[in-house]
Amino acid sequence: MNSDQFTAIVGLGGVALGIGGTLIAARVQLRGSQAQAEATRRAAETTAVTQYAATLMQQNRAAQRAVYVALLEAANAFGRAVDQICWRSSSASGELLQERMAQLLKSFSAVELEGPSAVIESAERIIEFAETIAAYLSGGQEYRPWRKLRDTDRHGSDKETAARLAVEALDALRTVTRTISLEVLASMRRSSDIVAFTEALGESGTAWRQKYARAREMLVPLCTMGVLESPEVDVLLRDAGLSHYPFDKSIDQWDSQMHSAIYGFVNSARQQLNNTKPENLEDQLQVRGGERSELS
Incomplete structure (x- = not known):
């Protein structure tokens, strides 16, 4: 191999190295662009999911507020019927109490659908005392x-x-x-x-x-x-x-306990309605991520 051939080969090697370096640099730049694009897309998706979760939360809170208010109104109506029986002795009081109890149970069913469990448990205490009072005033055999x-x-x-x-x-x-x-x-x-x-x-x-x-x-x-x-x-x-545990409590005692249960329900409902953190946001993001993996 003479000197001219050697020089040509070295020159071709330099060109090859230069092209390889250029390709490597381009590939690195492409990966960087793809990573930036993915980050931008994920940020946009997170924003969209967050906005969706916030909208859904507002709708859920509105529905919950409606059923909570309905239960409180039914409980107050039941209380007024109890007062009418105890102090006015109206001939229609028995039927009125049954109607108010039925409305209270209907309102409770709506609370069970909307939840959450902490509020349901508070509402259950109202129903427990209301049923006791209703049984007492209905003149059942044991009361x-x-x-x-x-x-x-x-x-x-x-x-x-x-x-x-x-x-x-x-x-x-x-x-x-x-x-x-x-x-x-x-x-x-x-x-x-x-x-x-x-x-x-x-x-x-x-x-x-x-x-x-x-x-x-x-x-x-x-x-x-x-x-x-x-x-x-x-x-x-x-x-x-x-029996250690009597059913001989007076109506005043039960009525007081029911009012305490109502106050407990109000506090639970207020905590739920004031909770502004979007629910299940992480789960929604994971679901969307799983959908992307399946599509890819």
């Missing part, structure tokens, strides 16, 4: 005797003192009953002679029999006065003498 006692004690009459003494005697019996274990009380309920059963319970059994006898003594005159019927006396004695 009727207590309703008669409370009404006599509340409105006042020549029977008021007798009713108050009977309630106090039942409360005293309940206090002693709570010193007896639930297992023993379950056995007492199955016994054919409850009073005889307590003779084996020692001091607690003796105290129970004394309070039981006192409660019966206070209840019997109310039958003579026409406040109670004889079977209702037995219902009251079994409730106070065989």
Whole structure:
């Protein structure tokens, strides 16, 4: 190989290297452009998804607010019906209460659809107390005797003192009953002679029999006065003498608890409506990313 050939070969090698460098530089530049374009596209997509999520959140909050307000209105209407029964004794009060309870349950169903779970749980407490109050005021079998006692004690009459003494005697019996274990009380309920059963319970059994006898003594005159019927006396004695957890709370206590439940619902609803963070944004971005991968 002479010097001219060697020079030509070296020159061609330099040209090849130069072309290779140019191609490499162009490829690097292309990748940079593609990365920048991808970043721009992802930023635009993130903005679009964020805007979509925000719009969807606004729609959801509007729907939630509507059903929350409807439940509060139904609860307030139910409360007014309760007041009408307790203080006005209207002949239409029973039907009115049923209508208000039905509307309250309908409103609760809408809350269940809209959620979230924290608000649903708060609403459930309203329904729980409303159903208890409705059962009490409807004069159901287990509540009727207590309703008669409370009404006599509340409105006042020549029977008021007798009713108050009977309630106090039942409360005293309940206090002693709570010193007896639930297992023993379950056995007492199955016994054919409850009073005889307590003779084996020692001091607690003796105290129970004394309070039981006192409660019966206070209840019997109310039958003579026409406040109670004889079977209702037995219902009251079994409730106070065989259960730790009574259904003898007054309507005022239940009404107060229901109002507390309403306040709790309002707080839960307010927290939900004031939460302005778009929901499920990351999930939506992941879904869109999966769609791009499938298309590619």
